[in-house]
Amino acid sequence: MPILRVHTLDDSRLEVYTKLTQHQLRNAIDPERGIMIVESEIAIRVALAHGLEPLSLLVDEKKLAAMEDVVAQLAYEVPVFVMPHALASELVGYKVTRGTFAAMRRPAQADMTTLLRTARRVAVLEGIVDSTNVGALFRSAAALNVDAVLLSPECADPFSRRSIRVSMGNVFLVPHARFEGVWPLEGIEQLHAAGFTCAALALSDTSLTLDDPSLKEHERLALFFGTEGDGLTHSVIDGCDVVVRIPMAHGVDSLNVAAASAVAFWELCR
Structure with missing residues (x-):
């Protein structure tokens, strides 16, 4: 041409x-x-x-x-x-x-059942609507051994122009699928049925620190990350098996979701 x-x-x-x-x-x-x-x-x-x-x-x-x-x-x-x-x-x-x-x-979306059958470490995104954050998270997921990214129904499209650009094309390297049905109840049930321990990244008085040795003992681990404003919903936190926090200094209470995901992937997906 x-x-x-x-x-x-x-x-x-x-x-x-x-x-x-x-x-x-x-x-x-x-x-x-x-x-x-x-x-x-x-x-x-x-x-x-x-x-x-x-x-x-x-x-x-x-x-x-x-x-x-x-x-x-x-x-x-x-x-x-x-x-x-x-x-x-x-x-x-x-x-x-x-x-x-x-x-x-557009490539075909991966089959959820197939992903859950073969993956060991997955990231689950709830309500993350900023395509920049989605793209940055996919870039970290590709670099740090995450097997798949799973999306709640309202998450931004990983194949949007901005997500693709921010990820530097890494959205094409990590398979993803979007949950269907009642969220989060059926999504968490599907993960449990596939043998995953569900870990919510959130602030809680009963949370484990990210470096707790018990977290690495799980054969299959699903890491949940919440929306940019309020984080994970209470229904997700209540439905997960464990709540995990990243230790902070200088009174900082949280990180941007893209940064938090990179820290969590480095610690738990090696």
Whole structure:
């Protein structure tokens, strides 16, 4: 496919990048035809290395030389659009931009039953709606040996553009699935049935510290992390087998969920 130069964001060929909402990209009516926008050279390379299907590429002209090998491996029918640097900044809304985007087919969500059958350490996210936090958590999960990430029904989409970018493509390395049914009752029951000990990361007078040796004795451990504002709900904490806290200094009571997850993964998933 020849390089196609574009000079306006009103070009109808760019609508997947400029016009469609996250909901429209995800295509709830027909998820198998859903699309995601992968932003940054690193994330695009990770996605392609894991066999994800590209539909088109949109590149800042200043980044084209660095992407030549990527362009060369694309199928002929995959269009490569090249835009002026100023247009790339306009697209993302700020001057500093990585300047590389790909529209790609969304991979199928992993099967929950299969994940629970094979995993030993999983992260369970309840109500985390900030896609930056979700992306950062996936990056830590990939680096620190987490087998899967499980999401409550209202969590942000790991395949949103921001989550993918913040994770540096690591959302493609760690399988994830979303709980269905009554949350959290049926979700915790499903984990217990699969042999997991459920550990809530929360502040509690009866909590264990993260370095408590007993936590590493569990063959299968599910680590629960709560929403950015209030943390885990009482129903999740009550349903878990143990409550765990990260010891703090200087009167600090908690960490951002992305930072807390990295600390917990390092201690319990090695």
